[in-house]
Amino acid sequence: MPYIAHIRKEDGGIQTVREHLIEVKELAESYGEKINVKHLSGLAGMLHDLGKYTNEFRDYILAAVQNPDAPPRKGSVDHSTAGGKFLYQLLHTENMVPSQALVAEVVGNAIISHHSYLQDFLSPNLESPFLLRVRDKKAKELEGFEEIKHLFYQEVISSEEFKQYIMNATTELEAYLSKDSSDSLENKLLFLSKYLFSTLIDADRTNTRLYEENSGGEEEVNHSELFETYYKRVLKKIESFSVDTPINQLRANMSLQCDEFAEKPSGIYTLSIPTGGGKTLASLRYALKHAIRHGKRQIIYVVPFTTIIEQNAAEIRNILQDDIHILEHHSNVIEDVEDDENEDGYASMNQRLKLAKDKWDSPIILTTMVQFLNVFYSKGNRNSRRLHNLAQSVIIFDEVQKVPVSCVSLFNQALNFLKTYAGCSILLCTATQPALDFVEYKLDIHKDAEIVQNLDGVVRSFKRVNMVDQATEEPFSTYQLASFIHEKQKEAQSILIILNTKTVVKALYETLKEKEPYIPIYHLSTSMCAAHRKQILTEIRQLLRDEHPVICISTQLIEAGVDVSFHCVIRSLSGLDSIAQAAGRCNRHGEKGIKDVYLIDHAEENLKFLKEIKVGKEITKKILLDMKKNSKSHGGDLLSKIAMDHYFHHYYSDPELSSKLNYFVPKLEKNMTDLLTETKRTYSYHDAYVSKHGKPVPLFLVNSYKTAADHFEVIDNVTTSVLVPYGEGKELIATLSGEENIDDITKLLRTGQQYSVNVFQYELDKLSENQALISYFDGKLLAIKESAYSNEYGVNLNNDSPIDISIF
Template sequence: MTELWAHSVNNAGHRHALSDHLRDTAVLAGDFAEVFGARGLAAYLGLVHDVGKGGCAWQEGLLKAEATSGRVVDAQGRSIDHKAAGTWLAARKAKLGFFSMAVLGHHGGLPDTQDLKRCLASAEVDAQEQVQEAIARIAVLVPEISSGPMPDLPAWVKSAKDPHAVELLLRMVFSALVDADYLDTARHFTGEPRPVPASLATMVEAFEQAREDFLTEARASPLPVDGIRAEVYDQAVKAASQPRGIFPFPAPTGAGKTIAAGGFAAHHAAEHGLRRVIIAVPYMSITEQNAKIYRTLFGDANVLEHHSSVDLHRLPATKKWQRLAAENWDAPVVVTTTVQLFQSLFSRRSTAMRKIHRLAGSVIVLDEVQSLPDAMLLPILSALRHLTEYFGTSVLLASATQPAFFDLEIFRGLKAREVIAQPQPLYERLRRVRYIWKCDPKPTFKQIAAEAAGESQVLLIVNTTADAATLHEELAAAWKHDGPVLHLSTRMAGAHRREVLETVRDRLDRDLPVAVVSTQLVEAGVDLDFPVVYRAMAPAEALQQAAGRSNRNGRLAEGRVIVFDPADGSVRGTQLVYGAALNTSRAYIGPEGKDPDDLTALRTYYQARYAVKNVEGSGAGKQIQDRRADLDFPIVAKQFKMIDEQSVPVLVRYGDDKERDGLRNRLRGSERVEAWVFRRLQPYLATLPTRLAQHAVAEGRATELLGDLYEWIDPYHPHRGIEFTYPKPEDYTR
């Protein structure tokens, strides 16, 4: 044969030449990896990744598959391996050692070292003839796979003392490889050229003009805190001229961190020639809110909003064609969730990891960074450190309740590049609330509802969905004002939550009565401004974040935050949500201690909390680091969980029935489900813990729809959404 093929015919009737695919993938992978000094390494992996397709059996299988619209299989119907030849070349010919795992895993996911050993042993014994046949046939068309200079590893690898830095390099070159492979394959089938995103270097002036326009509109009704917000912005922009690194950004709630963080990122990227801004926030509610702001400031066409959707990797092998390909974040500005960011970073799947090479040479803004789970801090902070040390990344840690990360050993020796020179005076100037403690004796929800019913505008935040439902019922019964008693939790559809928030903001703006009972989803970053906030007892950072929803814009002489310890609250659920953090907080923050906005007390609290939990010396984080050092990617992916109890999306009967049902029918009636279907489903999705959803299916109240997407069959409550608890209420989390 004078030509070998990588892929079957496209719509124009042309097959994809294997030599073209290997060389084009190599160029793309090298381009992606150049920013972190690994062009040669990634390019070579791209050059050899599909060498196994050169074998006679695979080529014959491709032609048969093309004729039958089936898969590439041998005469017995078994899949034909095409990864061993490239893996062998990378490991033995190029002497790249465990970096050859990227080739072995470019379809199935990153393996472990035992998988690599078994593959190489097979390539040199049982499958030697097939492997060498494929290599020989490809070498005629692409001689550089085995002749010519072999790639060098980045210079720092040989001197790196921390194995986790090298493990991260393998993740990054794997990401560059699989993204390049996917894009070149897609280009063959669609004919669409790779888009060229706008450059951040040209966006600073446009950002500043958009900000000025945004503020000009806001100045029509000036706020008392506007001057302080301007100072915070100016300090953030000034800090952007510092060298790349990790930037703690402590500023009180309501200080304008969202816009200031965007300004820092835009100016810092322009100063250092960085490629993109990646903004990660902890909750869907503020992901959507912040994305709207950043589209205004950076330009709608420059902002990609990407958060978790339906996970189709649980589908059986016969339905793999229905997988939803992950976005690869090829945009100047990406707004996502911290779950999406870090679950992708520590995944092993090629679809999830396509995007992570984009972290190199970028600005990562971690908003509400106090929300990172303690159990995962060690691998997360390790990765952030190495991204800044070896991959040209800068990280902004934004929070009103700045965690004491630089007191941990994992950050030992790192220089904290300050954004706010003197934060405590800023907190004092922006103090807008008085804390009132109702912890001894403990009030009941009925008592709290009776008291709160006397306020015309009031927000009540509790720790579990079960508590929210109970308190909502009590307050609705006690409410005497001419206005709604609303509810917010993840048991409600996304569109339902947005409509509630719009109603709340409208009534607050017009000074009309309104009450809201919510779980924690409103306390971090959501732009609400109540005169009075009730908050069930929680760790210090949660209390201060909740206080940020009271007198947020400084219109009152003083807002009130009533912290109560409910006598009939869900003790087990609260413990599952907060763990030891709550007990540690009681020792430093409260009626006998300091207020949550005392930064010295807050730092002492974090130090004690990390010590009690031993976040660096034991637990899941330490186990993950040990497995990372061993390059055991499957175990790392299994153990790394941003959320203790994994949750699943649930399609509910809310909103536009015609659109929702049409989308649902596409899921069940089509052989291929396009990505836009899942994006359009978002407004109709609520959330349940996985185990609870499975229990609902067993009771006939829900059904499995597709992958990990469920559908709720029972009635949807007009205020509270899905109403369903575990058989044992103490097992309920949030």
């Protein structure tokens, strides 16, 4: 009887180990070829399930099929150690060639980890989980190892061919390491390890799915032809725009500069179009032209917030007239359970749905900064699976200044890898470019990075607002601010007020409702679900179009990517980048000449737990004081490039924030950059290992990949998504109570993204205490009761909102 890799549920068909190893090898080779590591990734593919060449695994998988109600414990037969042990014994000997030993470490780690995550070469407990698997306990427990090797050489590849294959893989490794002499060996191997892991995970899962579905594969999309079609549609759209105003002429000129710049070689560039300058269309024009000229496979937009994804995706779909090839990928309301291959050979319906989606192989992808960083640094193999599909792409970062402070170094290192080794062209889009080449782990931005020529002149020509400094005067109370707004409303029909905390936003809203009973007043915060905020913004936009008086009080959620234009904006003092974004919500198209943006200091804001806002506010205030003393200071304009560079240099240098740039892990008292890229000579864990064992770790790499991933979260305060009874959310909650069909549930949950709110743990505890929570699927999905959601404020922790049927 043949050795079995998988058994198809539909007809009992058997995929042999030989077939699976060869097919995964070929798929992995195609993924690795994108960055010239075809044989390294293929090596992982042909060895990953070597441990299935045993009677023990065959008995295990047959028992699972024959006894579906009482199968053997999942994973009770180790089949992933054998391939790693094989490489280690072959290449990591006493007379080893260093480059071949590195192949054993990097490829071997991917193999032994393909049902979990890359293992630590050295962990905080001063042991080596990698060596434990390939050399020590686990390896010694492996039965029939000599027979496994014999079968491999007999069925998969001859020993002579395998030796040559390893030589080719070693040559690829040496070529890869020869790039960028300024980069450390550990950093290069970190990203190579992650890339190879990605190719193996995707090749393995894809082959398993295709066998289970009895499919020959999916039809390849001709990206080049598609991009040519898209590009023609973009040009047609641009031709339809009027250039009868100075602002429109500027937009057209910057768009043309993007088109011309796309001819340049791939690199890391900046697009500093002022707010309202049409950067979505201009960046799309660059991306399509560059992809066509330089053979790029995909265009990926990375944005800070899901609200911007929705807006950008709608705009891009409208321009490109295509719903099929544009993927939006962001958070789901149900917890992402790690997708692992069913080791009994079956794949459940739920499993197959997971295997089929989120590969990031669509021609155009829109995703969030959280998802992008998770691909490189988060635990589990579902995120890692997507990494190889970033290669040979054009990647556009919208509002790049929103990179979380703690992730700045990790972000820079990932982009440097994509540029230098993965053939990507990267565009940093924002009106407020952060100084990412100023920090310790610098971003390798091109020396002539900026696309927009004469940027200071463009900023002056684009001037639509006058910044009025009242922040260096006496602070405003909520009551005083309400009175100030009352006076301004006499001369400005529409006013937007942006404050730093939800508490003061709510307090001002309640005060203004009493003070201005005849003017529509709106409240916006992240306590509301996306559909609720969207509805409010729709109403506000209609009032603005009708030039009807309107007042909106919001947290900073309205600043990035929300296309609204008020006559007057009042901004509570914060970081200069936020102030620039707030200014972009005032007189957005220059239709009202020059309008005022007032900067105020709100006395009742508590920024104790909002360090980044607090630090940004202090630096901005110093800039304002400088300009008060000398009007020509900082370029004579609060929003000038000089002022912005000064701001970010001081921001990243501030003692409260500079210590966070390398992602400090308090529990370990270490930076994540140390866990991932430190050398044997400088790594404190290695020093401690030598002290404990009296000898160094017998490996070239000693980094702690799994430990780092276990401690990584893009956002410090982890939140939980809860479904809320707003609009269709009420029907969704009712439907989920009795729904069992997995296809329908998946569709419903996708809809549920619009009707969910992220709550902090203390808020979740309060909701639970007040009996406001409803639990589904063993707590994986949470919803709140109708009385815990307000039509004005969103989530109500006290669970005492009157039920307003008008919102349903």
